[in-house]
Every structure is written in structure tokens, then in C-alpha cells.
Amino acid sequence: MTDQIQRFLFERSNVRGEIVTLERAYVDVLDRHGYPPSVNRLLGELLAAAALLTDTVKLDGILSIEVRGQGPLSLLMAESNPGGELRAIARLNEDATLPDGGAGFRELVGEGHIVITLDPREGNRYQGIVALDHDTLAGCLEAYFSQSEQLPTQLWLEADGARAGGLLLQRLPDESQNQDDDAWERTVHLARTVKAEELLGLAPQDLLYRLYHEETVRVFEPKPLRFGCTCTRERIGEALLTLGAAELREVLAEQGEIETQCHFCHTCYRFGAAEIDALLGAEDGPPPTLH
Ligand SMILES: [Zn+2]
Numbered sequence: 189m190t191d192q193i194q195r196f197l198f199e200r201s202n203v204r205g206e207i208v209t210l211e212r213a214y215v216d217v218l219d220r221h222g223y224p225p226s227v228n229r230l231l232g233e234l235l236a237a238a239a240l241l242t243d244t245v246k247l248d249g250i251l252s253i254e255v256r257g258q259g260p261l262s263l264l265m266a267e268s269n270p271g272g273e274l275r276a277i278a279r280l281n282e283d284a285t286l287p288d289g290g291a292g293f294r295e296l297v298g299e300g301h302i303v304i305t306l307d308p309r310e311g312n313r314y315q316g317i318v319a320l321d322h323d324t325l326a327g328c329l330e331a332y333f334s335q336s337e338q339l340p341t342q343l344w345l346e347a348d349g350a351r352a353g354g355l356l357l358q359r360l361p362d363e364s365q366n367q368d369d370d371a372w373e374r375t376v377h378l379a380r381t382v383k384a385e386e387l388l389g390l391a392p393q394d395l396l397y398r399l400y401h402e403e404t405v406r407v408f409e410p411k412p413l414r415f416g417c418t419c420t421r422e423r424i425g426e427a428l429l430t431l432g433a434a435e436l437r438e439v440l441a442e443q444g445e446i447e448t449q450c451h452f453c454h455t456c457y458r459f460g461a462a463e464i465d466a467l468l469g470a471e472d473g474p475p476p477t478l479h
Pocket residue numbers: 417418419450451452453454455
């Protein structure tokens with residue numbers, strides 16, 4: 189199983205972690221788009237981050253990470269759902285020229301912020317915002333954790349266009365179980381020795397052994413991950429409404445129907461005049477009754 193997330197914890201300490209490896213799910217996302225290599229790499233990091241965050245906050249719902257910047261890349265978004273499905277999208281400014289192949293995170297996104305939305309199946313939606321003031325995506329997300337969750341968290345993310353991987357370590361607030369005072373410093377220090385090829389090429393168990401063979405690590409059952417899109421006819425219809433009645437009627441008059449694609453999976457949806465009327469009617473309240 190190459191696409192999975194593996195939770196672990198260090199015995200007798202309050203340090204826990206996650207390792208994610210993505211291959212098929214990542215390629216399935218990239219295959220639906222035709223982004224340049226530097227964008228593909230960043231998208232891989234973001235997919236890995238979305239999987240890590242979902243599992244870390246134990247969310248039963250939809251989590252999305254949106255990177256909104258003023259650089260050549262105006263939007264980068266990844267989303268996960270409770271079924272272990274991931275999807276992602278990037279939007280490039282039309283007139284943007286991308287820096288050469290080795291362009292990093294900050295060159296691509298420029299100034300801006302990251303919006304993290306947790307949308308649980310039950311309960312209230314939560315949104316956290318963090319400024320893009322670190323040189324890496326991992327750095328920005330670490331800032332999010334210290335700001336929003338107030339938990340010391342360290343992240344390592346890598347992607348190469350074919351594989352994506354990530355490692356997360358977190359120190360939990362409960363000190364009562366902690367009989368190992370320097371566990372946090374020691375485990376973070378060891379994680380800093382991780383190489384990109386290890387994060388991308390080793391199975392989670394092998395990576396844990398490579399980093400922590402001198403520690404007592406408890407590992408949990410890995411969870412499978414895959415590409416999946418949550419688009420439905422209903423949601424696509426709702427999104428169409430944001431164009432406004434005038435625009436929708438104009439397209440209908442010209443083309444007889446409205447054809448639109450899901451940005452994430454490119455599934456095509458067609459809406460006829462009657463269906464658009466029903467959507468617009470539902471928005472304005474019940475249609476007037478005829479006598
Ligand atoms: Zn879709």
C-alpha cells in the first residue's frame with residue numbers, strides 16, 4: 189500500500205506523529221491537470237499536508253487548505269474527506285510567467301495567506317488563517333499550529349511529481365503521562381536528519397525504523413488514502429448560482445443549455461433551462477403560484 193497515513197506515538201512521552209506517503213492518489217490528481225513541474229511539486233506537498241492535518245485534528249468531515257497568494261500561483265487548494273479521499277487544484281494567474289524549474293514556495297505564491305477550513309459532519313465549521321511569512325509550506329503550517337491549536341508541531345513535506353510524503357510530530361499538552369522530559373527535543377532533532385529521498389522512497393515502517401530504532405514507538409493501523417472528488421450535481425448547481433440569474437439566462441439563450449466542469453476532477457455537468465429555472469426559483473424562495 190503506497191497511499192497511506194500511519195499514526196504513531198512514542199511510549200512514556202506525550203509526543204505523537206504521523207507519516208503519509210502518496211503515489212497513486214497524487215498522480216491521479218496531477219493527471220487531471222497540466223500544471224508545470226514546480227506547481228506539481230507544491231501540490232504534492234499540499235496533498236500530504238491535508239492528509240496529515242486531517243488525521244492530526246481527528247476530523248470527521250472535510251478539511252481544506254487554501255494557499256492564496258499574489259504571486260504567479262494565485263491559488264493552491266487541497267481537500268480531504270472522511271473516506272480517505274483527497275483532491276487538489278492550482279490556479280495560475282493568466283499573465284504570470286513562472287520562474288524557472290527550481291522555483292520555490294515563496295516565489296510561486298508571493299505574499300498572501302493560508303486558509304484552513306475544518307468542516308465537521310456535526311458541529312460548527314472552523315476557519316483558521318495564517319500569513320504566508322515563512323519560506324516553505326511546512327513552515328507556514330507550523331505557524332498555524334502554534335497559533336490556532338497552540339500545540340508545538342513540526343512538519344516535513346516533500347514531493348517530486350511522482351511521489352509525495354510527509355512527517356508530522358506534535359507535543360500534546362498532557363504532561364502527566366510524560367516520563368521522558370527530552371522526548372520532544374530528541375525526536376524533532378532526529379526528524380531533522382530525514383532526507384527527501386527517505387520521505388519519498390521509504391515505507392512508513394521503514395522510515396520509523398530509520399529515524400527511531402532506539403525509541404519505543406507504538407504504531408497504529410495505517411489508513412488507506414486515494415484520489416476522490418466530492419462534486420455532485422447539486423453542489424455544481426449551487427456554484428453556478430453565484431454567476432447570477434442574468435448571466436445564466438444569457439448563456440441559456442445563446443447555447444440552449446449550460447455546460448460546466450468540476451475543476452477538481454473535470455467531470456462535465458449539463459443543465460437545461462428547466463433545471464436552471466428550478467435552481468433560480470429555489471434561491472428566490474418558492475415560485476409564484478398560478479391561478
Ligand atoms: Zn469533481
